[in-house]
Amino acid sequence: MATDGETDPRELTADYGELESTPLVGEPKDVLGESRGGGGPAIDLALSGTVFFDIVLTGLASPPSSGTEVSAQGMGSCPGGVANMAVAASRLGLRTAVAAAFGEDVYGDFCWETLATQELVDLSASRRIPNWHSPFTVSLAYRGDRSMVTHEHPSPIPLHDMARDLPRARAAFVSLSSDGEVPQWALEQAKEGTLLFADVGWDDSQRWSRSVLEQLRHCHAFMPNAIEAMSYTRTGSPALAVAALAEYVPVAVVTDGPRGAIAIDQTTGEEAEVEGIVIDAVDTTGAGDVFGAGFIVGTLAGWPLERRLRFANLCAALSVQHTGGSLSAPGWADIAAWWGQLCASRHDENRERLSREYRFLGELVPLPWLPTAQRRASATIGLRP
Template sequence: MNTENRGAAQPPEPARGAGPGPAGAAPLVDPLAAVRAERDPAVDVYLTGTVFLDIIFTGLDSAPVRGTESWARGMGSSPGGVANMATALARLGLRTSLAAAFGDDHYGEYCWDALAQGEGIDLTPSRTVPGWHSPVTVSMAYEGERTMVSHGHEPPPGTAPPTPRCPPRTRAAVAALTPGEPAAWIAQAARLGTRIFADTGWDDTGRWDLAALPDLRYCEAFLPNAEEAMRYTGTDCPRAAAHALAERVPMAVVTLGADGAYAVDGGTGEAAEVPAIEVAALDPTGAGDVFVAGFVTGTLAGWPLADRLAFAGLTAALSVQEFGGSLSAPGWTEIAAWWRHVQRYDDQNPAALRRYAFLDGLLPGAGARSWPLRRAVPTIGFGRGT
């Protein structure tokens, strides 16, 4: 069975902008403008992984009950899986390249077009696999939580995009570490100067042994959630876990859910904590990916640690107010609208406003839309003539 390269889009132009819609329609903001040089890589961030079609039900009053039918007040669909991270990075103005396998069904075509044409993501390393159907996840959001059901098969042998010995020349790469499964490309990329940012998922083995994550040694930053960090370090406090992890990686960032995030610089000993922004959450799908994308953006731009945490938390908070994972990721238009909105109220905490004052130097010209923003509900779309 042969693979097909569908003529993926080339790496997007600098500062493609933000928000859904045709490439080029959004305001131009390049967070790396101050650090770009003539001989820099054409790609800012490389990712590889599995793209799912996400179907999201929202507005459920409770979890589905066995033997009953539940009706959701909202529904949408969007590319998911690694597409969440890729879209979040692209919408923040980073030139993003993704290596993934796509099914040749309607779901795969929709995901490919949404990422390449809608978001300007470089899919040159990706492949379409004939006869392979796209993995699908159904996500149900209720009471601030979510339940997911997924289905999919591994691509046939030899048909998935070959994992390169190293990614394209790039500033950074985001890797998902799996216990006991080292990825050779991570070590090769790190040796060539690529900055590796890593997160991880639940350890199904139950061992929670950092030695089972050998690629951690190549990572500049490790960004687990609080429960994962405590289990890996044997601590009962996420802040203590962050300090313990900082002995293993240059930067440890622990997300604290509704309490924000805490980070420790292993080289300098600097620690920073930023509280979460209170928002009305519609769907938390992909919020962790958006947080990582925000932190990567701030790091590559050379921002102070506290600003990076604040920005990552803000982008994650804005994302949960919309359907889905990838299509809910905010861009600079949404960020600018939020910043203008909160500054208009006299009862704002001055210290809290100062925490986000660094946005002033980034947002001029990022649009003048009012808050709250409402984007089109994501869907697979209608056929011609409807």
């Protein structure tokens, strides 16, 4: 058995339920190892955006109403915002770089150290800003969904100024909006051969402007959820929505939570639809970002479309078992544990189907995995040894 708080790698083949609180996520696997020669980019994924200090409360008996107080059974603190996808991608082995502003406060210290030291995210394009407090979000997870309260001030250094310093990457991720354009830094990267992956935020105006679809001409892939996709395309089903989006972008993906995902890849002529993996959810924060990271990994590795969707679905499903949008992201040990438990369990019809659909994992997750310094979200920060 391991000592000093570490987990014996042999224990990773134990029942998956016992691994819920295991603090390691596994030794990174470089799925791009065979393609890294030849002087390509040193970075696999570049991102720019806001990093929030997130406090997530889980296990609420009911949401709070005016003048009342409710208790939460669980709590986690972690970097949020653009950190969600950055951490998810890094834990899956991508060399990831982020341009973001960090306050010179305790929250900023925590987010910077977590990303740079624990999660190995390149922050060379990011900046520490004195006399400016870090953006802050409180998230209430309740019955498979969440509500959020956010407080932030604009960064004194414009984000586009920092993003210009991002290293050239194989892929870049952007979030589109109806009142903006694809960021210039991403367009410059695309001119050098970078694949642009995009999603879109919720439209509070409910107008679902077509300007978002026009921006897709710059992108390689678009990954909205079903409601967003149907709203922007004025269609009545995910299947109709993905077909409509395929008119605008080479790779169209529509996610539908536990119901799965559907996609069309015009670069390969593939179409695929996969079922979701139903796992009891503790906190759904960041699941879409984790799906996106898994899909980008599979794309850069050159996997078939169906495998990319299944892998992304699994990563998103595993993430909702833990608190927080970034540090809930699975690593290779989490994936290996799920696969090992599936292979070792008594198979019913559903498990037989999953074993067939995910047999490709046998080539990706040989056991055992060694412990690492990576951790899950914890209830507090700054604990002294």
